[in-house]
Amino acid sequence: MADVTIEERLSALEAEVQRLKQERTTLSPPTDAPWWKRIVGVYKDDHEFLEAMRLGREYRESLRPQDDQETA
Numbered sequence: 001m002a003d004v005t006i007e008e009r010l011s012a013l014e015a016e017v018q019r020l021k022q023e024r025t026t027l028s029p030p031t032d033a034p035w036w037k038r039i040v041g042v043y044k045d046d047h048e049f050l051e052a053m054r055l056g057r058e059y060r061e062s063l064r065p066q067d068d069q070e071t072a
Contacts, residue, residue, distance in 0.1 A: 031038065043049040
């Protein structure tokens with residue numbers, strides 16, 4: 001490793017953090033809307049999402065205790 005001082009490393013890290021912050025603000029402008037309002041409708045008519053929800057429901061229902069009254 002090259003002879004780099006802690007101050008130089010810290011300065012480089014601070015510059016990188018500043019660059020990343022700037023990049024983040026230019027890519028996605030801040031909004032006052034809550035996160036859940038920003039994602040409403042993203043899965044509309046998405047067949048894979050609907051299938052995942054169906055499979056999840058099926059799995060949760062399989063974990064429920066079964067009534068033994070049907071055999072009596």
